[in-house]
Amino acid sequence: MVKKTLYSVCFAFLILTIISSSALAAEKKDSAYQETYQNLLNSFKNYQTAATFPSQSFSYKEVGEVINDILADHPEIFYFQHKNTLIYSNGKIKISYKYPISQIKTMVSKQEKLINSILKETIQPKDSDFDKVKAIHDYIVLNTAYDWTNYQNGTVPDSSYTPYGLMVDGIAVCEGYAKTMQLLLDRAGIENEYIAGTANGGPHAWNMVKVDHHYYYVDATWNDPVPNQDDQVSYKYFLVDAKTLRKDHVWNEKQYPSAASTKYAYFQELQSVQEMGDYFYYSNSKDQDKLYRMKKDGTGKTKLINARAPYFVITHNKIYFSNYSNGGYLYKATLAGKHAKPINKVHSINLFIDQNKLYYTNKKTNKQTSIKMN
Structure with a gap:
């Protein structure tokens, strides 16, 4: 009998499962994993509703982790839907999306135009890595309001967790801030990681970046005043070392490079x-x-x-x-x-x-x- 699993997770569970997703993806070099990863990625980017994996050498139980890795590595894929995505033991995957494919194509086109526009507006050809990180951080903070009311009421819409929602609507929660930082830094050629952990006892997300051969942490969410204040940026959590960050953030620090430099502590x-x-x-x-x-x-x-x-x-x-x-x-x-x-x-x-x-x-x-x- 062909077995199937319904791949459906809430944000609170997902954020814990992808804490070290990029590191995991880097470690898993076996061909079955890579084949599954590439097949799914191609399907997502081409809005296909089916994909395959090598069932003879890869268990259907591991496919969900591959999906998490892909979404962690590619924050631009905001339209995949965990619910109703079916994974069969015979190597077939039925993919579900949040919106009709015609709508997704329009949304992706709009997102790409926004990405290009933001980078053109904020980054100059001769900018250093520091300049690029600061420009992207400042743009996000200055053009985003934390979705505080919905967060308090437990009614946060899906868009607030995504770069699309942040860039189009100017509203997000921590996952949206961190994923947008990741996406824009990727496009700007800055080495970075999306970090998921906890802060103040609840799920939280932020970023690690590499500037001048050293690693630092950036929490754009906590640098954005709540309630929102126009033209106001805080830098309390900008390019901080691990020792400073761990005062109020908790994450699997061993999964990431050492971040000990205090060059930007000022x-x-x-x-x-x-x-x-x-x-x-x-x-x-x-x-x-x-x-x-x-x-x-x-x-x-x-x-x-x-x-x-x-x-x-x-x-x-x-x-x-x-x-x-x-x-x-x-x-x-x-x-x-x-x-x-x-x-x-x-x-x-x-x-x-x-x-x-x-x-x-x-x-x-x-x-x-x-x-x-x-």
Whole structure:
């Protein structure tokens, strides 16, 4: 009798089974595994509803692991459906997809155009590996909102777990962030790994990247403020070493290369950040969010304003900031942090500039107001 298995797993199970998927794929060099992997990959990429595996030398019970490996290696395949995919002991596989094939082709075409557009927008031909990693990280954080409401309600849609959902809808959960990082880094030629583990006691996903011959971890999800704040990027979990990350992340560390370099540890104090020229202007998370300036190579760190400033924006000659050392009132100062003076007596948050106007939200009333800048 031909046996079959229904390949269906939820995200919580899947994320644990693919912790070291890329490493497993690299180790499994036997021809039966490789043949199964390639047959399935070709079927997925050509939207075929059937595939085969060498049943004489490969058990149908192992095919599910191959599928996990493929999906871990190829985050662009967002349309495969675990449910109703059938694996038979005679070497046949019936593949199920989430959408009609005509729709998948349209979605894949849109995804590819977005990938090319993002890379063209964020990466320049002479960029270093560091520049590429930072540009991709920043794009994801700045153009994505964490799907917090659905996460709290247990109603996260499938799209929020995928690069397609992140790039098209601008909404994702951790798996979507990490898979998009993986996909864009792959296309940019940066060695990287998708990492799955736990953080704060729940399933979580992030990335490992290789920059200048050293490995680091990047957690784009935890670098994106929740609730979402436009134009705000945190770097607390950007290019961190394993020792730093394991303070609040848990994963099978032995499955990955050593990540001991602390070359970019200075990024961890950058909370809210604005870039201008060769400098980062930032709220220093290690000094009560007081306003600092630092060269982009980590040198020349200077405290500009001895006041808590979690919200701020800069122009070519001014800094506008919410002074949390004085009621959150809106202040302005020179780029050197001099001559700071109040503009209003309102607890002001979520600052941004548009067409020579400074916008802020009144924390008490939640109403947005604008003022014309001098």
